[in-house]
Amino acid sequence: MEWPLVKSLLWVLALVAHIHELRACIEEERMGLLELKAYLTSNTNYTKPLLPSWVDDLKSECCNWERIKCNDTIGYVIKLWLSNINHETHVYADNENWFLSKSLLQPFKELRILDLSHNGIRGWQENKGM
Ligand SMILES: *[C@@H]1O[C@H](CO)[C@@H](O)[C@H](O)[C@H]1NC(C)=O
Numbered sequence: 001m002e003w004p005l006v007k008s009l010l011w012v013l014a015l016v017a018h019i020h021e022l023r024a025c026i027e028e029e030r031m032g033l034l035e036l037k038a039y040l041t042s043n044t045n046y047t048k049p050l051l052p053s054w055v056d057d058l059k060s061e062c063c064n065w066e067r068i069k070c071n072d073t074i075g076y077v078i079k080l081w082l083s084n085i086n087h088e089t090h091v092y093a094d095n096e097n098w099f100l101s102k103s104l105l106q107p108f109k110e111l112r113i114l115d116l117s118h119n120g121i122r123g124w125q126e127n128k129g130m
């Protein structure tokens with residue numbers, strides 16, 4: 001084989017590996033997102049499936065899931081837009097005891113923006129009763 005060909009092949013391989021690396025989301029955050037989804041699901045009874053793109057599949061890139069933005073350089077989740085998660089406003093209305101635990105957000109080290117409005121969440125577990 002000619003050297004220039006081998007070289008360009010290696011270069012393409014390196015580039016593909018690099019892109020793949022950049023796109024891969026952090027495993028700890030992937031698990032955290034799935035946990036968050038499970039929690040939100042258990043506290044609501046929406047008629048439509050909640051956050052359908054958030055699937056437990058290693059081939060699924062969590063930075064491409066709906067309502068998420070990752071930092072392209074470091075791969076960490078930086079934004080979570082979960083306002084009115086299922087566009088079904090009145091379903092949650094009678095859940096008086098829905099408090100979110102801060103530990104659910106612990107996996108997200110670089111999270112800058114979190115929007116959980118219009119979901120009927122009453123507040124944080126830690127501040128309950130205050
Ligand atoms: C959701 O659950 C509440 C009780 O927790 C019930 O009153 C309401 O009808 C349910 N809504 C749906 C869409 O199932």
Ligand SMILES: *[C@@H]1O[C@H](CO)[C@@H](O)[C@H](O)[C@H]1NC(C)=O
Pocket residue numbers: 071072073074078
């Ligand atoms: C992504 O992370 C890098 C390194 O921490 C930072 O310099 C950059 O500003 C971040 N980009 C965004 C869009 O947050």
